Amino acid sequence: MAHAAPLKPGLSDCREAWSATLLALAEADPRVVAVVNDSVGSSKLATFQKRFPDRLINVGIAEQNMVGVGAGLANGGKIPFVSAASPFLTGRALEQIKADAAYSNVNVKLVGQSSGVAYGELGPTHHSIEDLAWLRVLQNLAILVPADPAETEAAVRWAHAHDGPVFIRVSRMPVPDLGEQAPYEPGRATVLRQGGDVALLTLGTTVHLAMAAAGLLAAEGVSARVVNMRSLAPLDEIAVREAAATGAIVTVEEAHVSGGLGGAVAEIVTAHRPVPVERVGFPGFVPTGSVEWLFERFGLSPEGIAAAVRRALGRKRA
Amino acid sequence: MRRRAFRMVYEAQLGHPGGDFSAADILATLYFGVLRHDPRNPSDPRRDRFIMSKGHATGVLYTALAAAGFYPEEWLDTYMQAGSRLNGHPNRNYLPGVETNTGPLGHGLPVAVGIAIAGQLDGADFRTFVLTGDGELQEGSNWEAAMTAGHRRLFRLTLIVDRNRLQQGAGTEETNALEPLDDKFRAFGWHVERVDGHDHAALLRVLGGAVGDRVKPLCVIADTIKGKGVSFMENQAAWHHGVPNREQFEQAMKELV
Numbered sequence: 001m002a003h004a005a006p007l008k009p010g011l012s013d014c015r016e017a018w019s020a021t022l023l024a025l026a027e028a029d030p031r032v033v034a035v036v037n038d039s040v041g042s043s044k045l046a047t048f049q050k051r052f053p054d055r056l057i058n059v060g061i062a063e064q065n066m067v068g069v070g071a072g073l074a075n076g077g078k079i080p081f082v083s084a085a086s087p088f089l090t091g092r093a094l095e096q097i098k099a100d101a102a103y104s105n106v107n108v109k110l111v112g113q114s115s116g117v118a119y120g121e122l123g124p125t126h127h128s129i130e131d132l133a134w135l136r137v138l139q140n141l142a143i144l145v146p147a148d149p150a151e152t153e154a155a156v157r158w159a160h161a162h163d164g165p166v167f168i169r170v171s172r173m174p175v176p177d178l179g180e181q182a183p184y185e186p187g188r189a190t191v192l193r194q195g196g197d198v199a200l201l202t203l204g205t206t207v208h209l210a211m212a213a214a215g216l217l218a219a220e221g222v223s224a225r226v227v228n229m230r231s232l233a234p235l236d237e238i239a240v241r242e243a244a245a246t247g248a249i250v251t252v253e254e255a256h257v258s259g260g261l262g263g264a265v266a267e268i269v270t271a272h273r274p275v276p277v278e279r280v281g282f283p284g285f286v287p288t289g290s291v292e293w294l295f296e297r298f299g300l301s302p303e304g305i306a307a308a309v310r311r312a313l314g315r316k317r318a
Numbered sequence: 319m320r321r322r323a324f325r326m327v328y329e330a331q332l333g334h335p336g337g338d339f340s341a342a343d344i345l346a347t348l349y350f351g352v353l354r355h356d357p358r359n360p361s362d363p364r365r366d367r368f369i370m371s372k373g374h375a376t377g378v379l380y381t382a383l384a385a386a387g388f389y390p391e392e393w394l395d396t397y398m399q400a401g402s403r404l405n406g407h408p409n410r411n412y413l414p415g416v417e418t419n420t421g422p423l424g425h426g427l428p429v430a431v432g433i434a435i436a437g438q439l440d441g442a443d444f445r446t447f448v449l450t451g452d453g454e455l456q457e458g459s460n461w462e463a464a465m466t467a468g469h470r471r472l473f474r475l476t477l478i479v480d481r482n483r484l485q486q487g488a489g490t491e492e493t494n495a496l497e498p499l500d501d502k503f504r505a506f507g508w509h510v511e512r513v514d515g516h517d518h519a520a521l522l523r524v525l526g527g528a529v530g531d532r533v534k535p536l537c538v539i540a541d542t543i544k545g546k547g548v549s550f551m552e553n554q555a556a557w558h559h560g561v562p563n564r565e566q567f568e569q570a571m572k573e574l575v
Contacts, residue, residue, distance in 0.1 A: 033439070054439060055439070057435060059462070059466050060462075060465070060466075062462035062465070062466070064424070064428065064458070064459040064462060065428045065431070065459055065462035065463045065465075065466060067428070068425060068427075068428020068429045068431070068432060068459065068463065069428055069429070069431050069432035069435065069463070069466065070432060071418060071428075071429050071432060072418075072428065072429040072430060072431060072432020072433040072434070072435070072436065073432040073433070073435060073436045074432075075367070075417055075418065075429065075432065075433045075436070076363075076432065076433045076434075076435070076436020076437055076440075076442075077363055077436060077440075078436050078439070080432075095422055095425075096425065096428070096459075099419055099420070099421065099422055099425055100418060100419070100425055100428075100429055103409075103419050104410055104411070104418050104419040105410075105411055106418070
């Protein structure tokens, strides 16, 4: 694929943490199985397959069947982790996710791999910037968006222990370790940096970019709070309302600017304390380009996020 | 069962009586002659599973579940009323005996395949049954699942096709032809039986008994009549979700004995 570039020092591919954690869980719990759509390689499950050949169920290129089979395995007492590229898992099988997983409220785990624009030049058919918007309205479905390897491990472990449907958004985007954070709990955000002028709300692959933006803004005398939301559903509403108390919010996500984190935050803010909200993300189908170029082009960079903060502050003062 | 289901549809003035009646003998055979289940313990891991993939035929499904003892028969009086557990399509979170929430077509077979794989992994001896409509087989998800079942030789899985030859708007063969249906399933690695879907003895012969030396999943194509048992409803597509007026209801009750 287009982005198998070697990782820079200090950066990690969260898929490694996902697959190592699943393997450890499977060693300890015979109920754990994996379901894939010919996605053993892209899901980093080759080791799992070798260790547990019977417990990796490859249905081939058939996402609707894949999610239905996952729901059936849960009915049969298994804890299935259905792992596939996020655009196909969430787009092709959306009705199965709705009816078989969320509405039926069964114990199936859906793992969307290489979400956002990770597939770069392969284009919008292979991007998954819509997944958060599609899934956020599905009752019962927890949506976990880990930001680094430790959080990915914690999210997978939480999903295993939780009795109910879960979606975990995993990325192949290289990300740095964020260091020690509070114990992982969906719906409980962590404040990574205190600040009173503006709040940056983010999750997943863009958390470290928001932290870098806050560093740039500090040099200009702007005090920006950075909050890692960690999950989209449940969403930490208290953290959003506290963010609104700064008087300006910028949301940052590797997703469509509508319907995902930005949309969710705007809903809460308008219901409780209207303040300017700037949403950083992708506005729709993007032009051809590498992941790095797309991030720069659409402002998912320290400079781009800082610019959005300046817009928000301008509206706050207006 | 047809009489009780039709009364539910009449009182609710909602439902899918044509498909209820084509499936009634299949469900009666399953619930009272085939399925190994304990209504007092509906989540027993050893239970046989039944999935009503044609989730719109709730009149007959709910009647069968009540008659089998999963819940009191009085619940049937609430069919589709505000706040009832008996939604137009079945919900496992409200109703014991329902394995998965169906309604959109083409969902039951993939879930049944997953259940059968779980049983296969555990070496369990429960069986998994799923009933689809015939028009429903136009949904591609069924064929994804049929391929998996054949590939994995899920011999404890049985698919029953309610072959009434009518879908909502017209005949299946004029809409998007299914035949030769037997050959299609055989090509996907299934063992196929064709039976009269209103003949209890014939249904019991192919559905009941031991799995024996079967090595493939079983597809039972049950030839049925939509609206079976009521002269003015039989083979009429309009009775897919038609509901009776008083006169039609009383006439049907005379014919359904």
